[in-house]
Amino acid sequence: MGDQQLEVKVWKSVSLPKDWLRRRERTPQENSQLFEENVRKIINGVKKSGDAALVEFTERFDKTKLRPEQLQVSSDEIEEAYGEVNQQQIGAIKFIKEKTTSFEKLIFEKQHLETTKDGIVVQNALRPIESVGCYVPGGRAAYPSTVVMTTVPAKVAGVPRIAVCSPPSAEGAINPLILVAADICGVDEVYRIGGAQAIAALAYGTERIKPVRKIVGPGNKYVTAAKRLVSKEVAIDMPAGPSEVLILADEAANPRFIARDMISQAEHGVDSIPGLITTSEKIAEEVLYWLKDMVVRVERGIMVRKALNEYGFIIICDNNDEMIANANRFAAEHVEIMTQTPMEIAKRITSAGEILIGSYSPVSLSDYGSGANHVLPTGGFCRVFSGLSVLDFAKRISIIKGSREGLKKLEGYVRVLTEAENLPNHYKAIAERIQIEGSKKKMA
Amino acid sequence: MGDQQLEVKVWKSVSLPKDWLRRRERTPQENSQLFEENVRKIINGVKKSGDAALVEFTERFDKTKLRPEQLQVSSDEIEEAYGEVNQQQIGAIKFIKEKTTSFEKLIFEKQHLETTKDGIVVQNALRPIESVGCYVPGGRAAYPSTVVMTTVPAKVAGVPRIAVCSPPSAEGAINPLILVAADICGVDEVYRIGGAQAIAALAYGTERIKPVRKIVGPGNKYVTAAKRLVSKEVAIDMPAGPSEVLILADEAANPRFIARDMISQAEHGVDSIPGLITTSEKIAEEVLYWLKDMVVRVERGIMVRKALNEYGFIIICDNNDEMIANANRFAAEHVEIMTQTPMEIAKRITSAGEILIGSYSPVSLSDYGSGANHVLPTGGFCRVFSGLSVLDFAKRISIIKGSREGLKKLEGYVRVLTEAENLPNHYKAIAERIQIEGSKKKMA
Numbered sequence: 001m002g003d004q005q006l007e008v009k010v011w012k013s014v015s016l017p018k019d020w021l022r023r024r025e026r027t028p029q030e031n032s033q034l035f036e037e038n039v040r041k042i043i044n045g046v047k048k049s050g051d052a053a054l055v056e057f058t059e060r061f062d063k064t065k066l067r068p069e070q071l072q073v074s075s076d077e078i079e080e081a082y083g084e085v086n087q088q089q090i091g092a093i094k095f096i097k098e099k100t101t102s103f104e105k106l107i108f109e110k111q112h113l114e115t116t117k118d119g120i121v122v123q124n125a126l127r128p129i130e131s132v133g134c135y136v137p138g139g140r141a142a143y144p145s146t147v148v149m150t151t152v153p154a155k156v157a158g159v160p161r162i163a164v165c166s167p168p169s170a171e172g173a174i175n176p177l178i179l180v181a182a183d184i185c186g187v188d189e190v191y192r193i194g195g196a197q198a199i200a201a202l203a204y205g206t207e208r209i210k211p212v213r214k215i216v217g218p219g220n221k222y223v224t225a226a227k228r229l230v231s232k233e234v235a236i237d238m239p240a241g242p243s244e245v246l247i248l249a250d251e252a253a254n255p256r257f258i259a260r261d262m263i264s265q266a267e268h269g270v271d272s273i274p275g276l277i278t279t280s281e282k283i284a285e286e287v288l289y290w291l292k293d294m295v296v297r298v299e300r301g302i303m304v305r306k307a308l309n310e311y312g313f314i315i316i317c318d319n320n321d322e323m324i325a326n327a328n329r330f331a332a333e334h335v336e337i338m339t340q341t342p343m344e345i346a347k348r349i350t351s352a353g354e355i356l357i358g359s360y361s362p363v364s365l366s367d368y369g370s371g372a373n374h375v376l377p378t379g380g381f382c383r384v385f386s387g388l389s390v391l392d393f394a395k396r397i398s399i400i401k402g403s404r405e406g407l408k409k410l411e412g413y414v415r416v417l418t419e420a421e422n423l424p425n426h427y428k429a430i431a432e433r434i435q436i437e438g439s440k441k442k443m444a
Numbered sequence: 445m446g447d448q449q450l451e452v453k454v455w456k457s458v459s460l461p462k463d464w465l466r467r468r469e470r471t472p473q474e475n476s477q478l479f480e481e482n483v484r485k486i487i488n489g490v491k492k493s494g495d496a497a498l499v500e501f502t503e504r505f506d507k508t509k510l511r512p513e514q515l516q517v518s519s520d521e522i523e524e525a526y527g528e529v530n531q532q533q534i535g536a537i538k539f540i541k542e543k544t545t546s547f548e549k550l551i552f553e554k555q556h557l558e559t560t561k562d563g564i565v566v567q568n569a570l571r572p573i574e575s576v577g578c579y580v581p582g583g584r585a586a587y588p589s590t591v592v593m594t595t596v597p598a599k600v601a602g603v604p605r606i607a608v609c610s611p612p613s614a615e616g617a618i619n620p621l622i623l624v625a626a627d628i629c630g631v632d633e634v635y636r637i638g639g640a641q642a643i644a645a646l647a648y649g650t651e652r653i654k655p656v657r658k659i660v661g662p663g664n665k666y667v668t669a670a671k672r673l674v675s676k677e678v679a680i681d682m683p684a685g686p687s688e689v690l691i692l693a694d695e696a697a698n699p700r701f702i703a704r705d706m707i708s709q710a711e712h713g714v715d716s717i718p719g720l721i722t723t724s725e726k727i728a729e730e731v732l733y734w735l736k737d738m739v740v741r742v743e744r745g746i747m748v749r750k751a752l753n754e755y756g757f758i759i760i761c762d763n764n765d766e767m768i769a770n771a772n773r774f775a776a777e778h779v780e781i782m783t784q785t786p787m788e789i790a791k792r793i794t795s796a797g798e799i800l801i802g803s804y805s806p807v808s809l810s811d812y813g814s815g816a817n818h819v820l821p822t823g824g825f826c827r828v829f830s831g832l833s834v835l836d837f838a839k840r841i842s843i844i845k846g847s848r849e850g851l852k853k854l855e856g857y858v859r860v861l862t863e864a865e866n867l868p869n870h871y872k873a874i875a876e877r878i879q880i881e882g883s884k885k886k887m888a
Contacts, residue, residue: 092860103559103566110554115547120809122547122816127794129828141866177864213828228676235828260876264869299868346843350571357845360877364870365564365846368861369854372566372842384573384657384679386840396830398816399790401801402809410813416536417812420621422585424743425708426808432704433804 006292006305008312010284016315016330024244024273024311024379039225042196043203050206057197064172066192071208073174073190078183081176089144093181096148096368103371104156104390111396119406126394128158129235131210133202134187135217138167138194142175145368149375149388150217151185157393162187163212165202167194195219196226203230216388218375237388241379242271242311245363246332246352248323248345249278253338254359255286259294261336261362262287266307267300273311275330277323284314324348331380334363353382407434450736450749452756454728460759460774468688468717468755468823483669486640487647494650501641508616510636515652517618517634522627525620533588537625540592540812547815548600548834555840563850570838572602573679575654577646578631579661582611582638586619589812593819593832594661595629601837606631607656609646611638639663640670647674660832662819681832685823686755688717689807690776690796692767692789697722697782698803699730703738705780705806706731710751711744717755719774721767728758768792775824778807797826851877 011017045053051068059065082090114123134150137143147164154162164187166174174192182190191209193201199219205211211234215227218240227236245265247258262274278284291308298304317323324345327335331351339345342357349355353376354366367374375388407430418427455461489497495512503509526534558567578594581587591608598606608631610618618636626634635653637645643663649655655678659671662684671680689709691702706718722728735752742748761767768789771779775795783789786801793799797820798810811818819832851874862871 088856088860089864092857092864095857096861106557106559107568110557113550113554115550115815117815120814122814124551124816130794141864143865145861145865232672256880257873257877260869260873264867264873267867267869300866304869349841350574351839352841354842354844357843360848360851361844361846362873362877364858364862364867364873365851365854366842366844367870368858369850370564370566370842370844370846371559371561372568372844382839382841384839387842389840391835391840395795395826395828396833396835397793397796397826398798398810398814398831399801400798400805400810400814400816402805402814404804406813407804407809410809412532413536413539414808414812416532417540417589418808420533420536420585421587421589422744423708423711423808425704425711425748426811429701429704429708429806429808433701433806436700 005309006295007309008288008291008314010288010314010316012316016313016326021330035221036225036229039196039222040229042222043200043226043229046197046200046206047204051208054193054197054201054206057195058168058193061195061197062167063170064168066168066172068208070172071191071193073179073192078179078190081179081183084176085180089177090180090184093144093148093177093184096145097152097184099369099371100148100152100373101156104153104373108156108390108394111391118409119403121401123399125397125399126157127397128160128394129213130159131161131163131212131214132159132393133163133165133212133215135198135215135219135223136164136166136178137219137223138169138174138178142177144177144181145374146217147178147181147187148185149373151182151187153373153388153390154393155186156390159393161189161212163189163191163202163209165191165193165198167198168192196222199223199226199230203234214393216375216392237375237392238377238381238385239379242273243268244273244275244333244378245336246275246277246327246330246334247336248327248339249276249280249283250320250339251280251283252340253278253283255283256290257359257362258283258287258338259290262291262308262312263294263298263304264362264364266304266312268307270303270306270310272307273332274308275313275315275332277315277317277326279317279319279323281316284316287314320345327352331383333376333378333382334366336361336363351383353377353387404433449753450739451753452732452735452758454732454758454760456760460757460770465774479665480669480673483640483666484673486666487644487670487673490641490644490650491648495652498637498641498645498650501639502612502637505639505641506611507614508612510612510616512652514616515635515637517623517636522623522634525623525627528620529624533621534624534628537588537592537621537628540589541596541628543813543815544592544596544817545600548597548817552600552834552838555835562853563847565845567843569841569843570601571841572604572838573657574603575605575607575656575658576603576837577607577609577656577659579642579659579663579667580608580610580622581663581667582613582618582622586621588621588625589818590661591622591625591631592629593817595626595631597817597832597834598837599630600834603837605633605656607633607635607646607653609635609637609642611642612636640666643667643670643674647678658837660819660836681819681836682821682825682829683823686715686717687712688719688777688822689780690719690721690771690774690778691780692771692783693720693722693724693727694764694783695724695727696784697727699727700734701803701806702727702731702782703734706735706752706756707738707742707748708806708808710748710756712751714747714750714754716751717776718752719757719759719776721759721761721770723761723763723767725760728760731758764789771796775827777820777822777826778810780805780807795827797821797831848877
């Protein structure tokens with residue numbers, strides 16, 4: 001028993017139990033009033049005492065004592081950070097920056113449209129949000145890829161001010177890879193502040209930190225709760241929860257690849273969710289075999305085993321319809337499809353953060369090298385939210401140019417509708433333009 | 445003095461006072477804890493007692509007694525509604541439905557993209573949200589155009605279940621134009637429920653009403669507060685506040701058109717905001733002259749005068765730069781530009797719900813006939829939010845198909861990044877696919 005045991009749940013021919021699904025969506029602690037009150041106290045502290053509160057909370061939570069003027073990382077420190085990373089690392093960061101930039105640009109450029117009918121021109125244009133704060137988790141590891149995924153789409157959208165917040169280590173430092181990534185991505189300001197206090201500083205500003213209009217990026221439960229609490233005043237992205245993969249497979253799949261991907265998911269944290277739904281009992285057995293085989297000598301083994309035991313599952317279905325229905329009920333962050341006709345199945349997936357097709361599309365491809373953004377909705381939020389993209393950093397604005405002839409064509413309809421809606425002066429605004437000659441001078 | 449007096453504020457060469465801007469953004473009552481508590485009580489009542497609570501609240505707030513089976517409007521009633529509207533009205537509703545549909549389709553079709561690089565294919569696909577609730581205000585007037593603007597984009601996105609809620613009259617009826625519009629737009633369910641109780645029913649469901657995944661549409665302060673309160677569990681669109689127009693004009697503009705548009709804005713309600721920013725003192729004077737002239741014999745005069753006196757303003761600026769800076773600070777729902785080079789100025793507007801160009805583009809054109817959606821962010825929310833569109837009813841999902849060759853090209857970068865991020869099993873998922881032959885059988 002104990003840490004060495006592997007006990008992945010296997011359900012046969014059933015849908016995922018409801019209580020299990022509910023457990024995954026929310027932890028009771030994060031929903032408790034007490035927890036929310038504690039986070040609110042931190043936010044109010046920053047609102048009231050500004051930088052002094054940031055210094056105090058950083059000492060309390062991150063165990064490092066900063067002076068207020070150290071809250072922002074200096075350009076000298078960023079310079080120095082380059083000395084602490086190697087050329088391969090810089091190359092890898094530049095690589096995913098380029099990949100992400102070119103895909104976000106594709107999305108961005110698609111948005112412009114123009115149409116003319118009845119003498120009325122309508123354009124759709126994008127305008128960047130004026131300032132954005134990106135939260136980058138710290139702690140046990142550095143996540144330069146999170147810097148890239150949150151700041152690059154903001155940059156492509158044309159956001160003129162991008163600030164990054166990340167918690168400092170006990171030595172008061174931010175990992176040099178984070179600093180180098182921020183610099184490569186063109187971030188304007190980096191602050192060594194973490195947790196709810198970082199979210200409060202970005203939302204309300206302090207003496208040294210100007211507030212931003214939108215806050216994005218994943219974080220722990222304090223960060224997530226703080227984002228929700230400030231969301232009345234500042235925009236936020238979707239809530240972030242534990243990462244998930246749901247693999248759909250039939251007898252055509254390679255069980256070793258499936259096991260590898262479940263293990264790779266499990267290493268994110270003890271609450272990560274690695275699931276498999278398969279129409280093949282044989283595949284289920286083989287995946288279990290490989291999981292047991294691999295887990296013995298896997299890196300980060302304790303965490304991997306714990307996540308697999310706690311949240312891992314295998315469901316054996318009778319047919320593709322059942323498999324697809326289960327997948328749509330689950331609505332996973334990542335859906336991998338390893339079946340004979342994966343594109344056919346992908347077409348019927350109505351809710352997923354993203355879909356990975358075939359044997360050569362592990363989640364780690366999408367995490368690092370596909371170009372598509374890897375900040376994706378978790379916990380079933382993909383039922384209504386999309387992954388992060390350039391569209392989260394810009395507003396679509398319709399630009400409408402009418403003409404006298406155009407108004408003439410509409411006039412009758414507008415009269416009927418404004419009568420129904422009791423807005424007679426709305427009609428007059430059109431009627432007067434038809435009756436009298438337009439501008440005093442020629443207008444473009 | 446009194447109702448007949450017109451006292452539009454005129455500020456010269458200054459930016460809009462800050463306290464004035466703040467006043468516009470939020471009313472103290474809506475922000476009060478007491479108000480929120482009252483709305484929460486309604487929501488909890490519906491959560492607890494379902495249809496019985498809906499019947500009770502409808503009796504209390506809408507002064508009409510319904511039986512639970514009357515909460516949903518029957519197909520017979522919708523049939524009957526056609527008998528109570530005329531052919532012109534049906535024609536007008538069909539006209540804006542067609543206009544709106546074809547513009548939303550344009551946006552929708554733009555979103556599909558596909559790109560292939562290094563043997564990795566990435567597609568972006570849209571999938572509809574599975575169910576949506578649209579709130580349509582009732583009260584003094586019927587708003588069939590709101591039915592069209594909220595349900596058509598959902599329909600274009602492919603949402604399989606669209607429900608409409610609208611408050612009943614004291615006779616227990618919904619205006620037949622609302623019912624006919626809902627029917628023409630292909631709405632699946634119509635409920636005669638209003639206020640916070642409607643939002644609670646859509647969010648949590650009752651015995652007779654299935655919950656929806658997202659709630660959209662404008663409403664009064666109870667509806668807006670309720671949407672915010674349920675937004676932890678169900679997605680909502682941006683908050684709706686009083687409607688606004690900000691007109692930018694130079695000496696080329698026709699002051700009568702400006703006055704008409706300010707009056708047309710003012711008739712929405714006593715808290716509507718009609719503003720003018722101009723570089724021409726002469727235009728300011730002439731607009732004031734025409735406002736005074738028109739307001740004497742205008743329909744809905746008391747409300748128009750009250751809104752103009754309470755929230756109307758004219759700012760006289762020295763130059764275009766000042767005018768544009770003021771407009772961006774204000775961030776209005778509707779921005780009309782009546783200047784010599786309106787497109788040049790439009791390019792520099794960073795925040796607006798939508799922009800209307802030249803003499804022949806009054807807000808009432810965009811409200812009824814441009815094709816672009818007229819549900820737009822108010823109260824400065826256009827700094828971060830876009831107007832409603834088909835994109836609010838669908839999720840973008842990336843579909844990624846890798847290849848062995850593609851993984852080989854990335855392998856080096858992924859190794860470096862997964863080492864930095866301490867995710868060794870993420871690398872293994874790729875390495876194993878390069879080392880061993882892929883699927884057991886051939887996969888598409």
